[in-house]
Amino acid sequence: MKICQVERPLVSTNRIPGFEHKHLLVVRDGSSLQVAVDAVGCVPGDWVICVGSSAAREAAGSKEYPSDLTIVGIIDRWPPDGTTPQAGP
């Protein structure tokens, strides 16, 4: 799974019907931009985890869904305070 940050929604009127009406989002993975299917409902600025390959299809709704990158979770806190040592419970 990849950690990405949501940049903005992607508007595509002329698209294949297989995407149905699910939201597509532009996400940043390091220096590159990718397009992901939103299965959880996130907003720009959110840090999210994304799955690829066949898990992306099933996570987006069905094994026939044509996604190769699907957002499956919103990370509560990221980055995890990189400058401070990790506090134990």
Added chain:
Amino acid sequence: MEIRRVVGSLVCTQRIAELAHVDLRVLQDAAGRRVVATDPVGARPDDWVFVVSGSAARYAMGNPAILTDLTVGGVIDHWPPEAASEPSSPPHGTPRR
């Protein structure tokens, strides 16, 4: 899915039966590398599109029997998003779409 720009169409008469008669497009990424994708939406040169790769590309064709590993998923309406702030754009220009 990744974002690519359409360069043009590709004519390929002699092909395997599993590629049927689907349209093929030549795409370019930011680094200028060219790749070929099957295109069920009818993208035109200079369109920005997003592409589905891997096994999802076959489902994106609507028929998993099509042997492709890269399919155009859709044409992006406005890309890049900063284009509106280009100083060279005409003040009342309307996008031809």
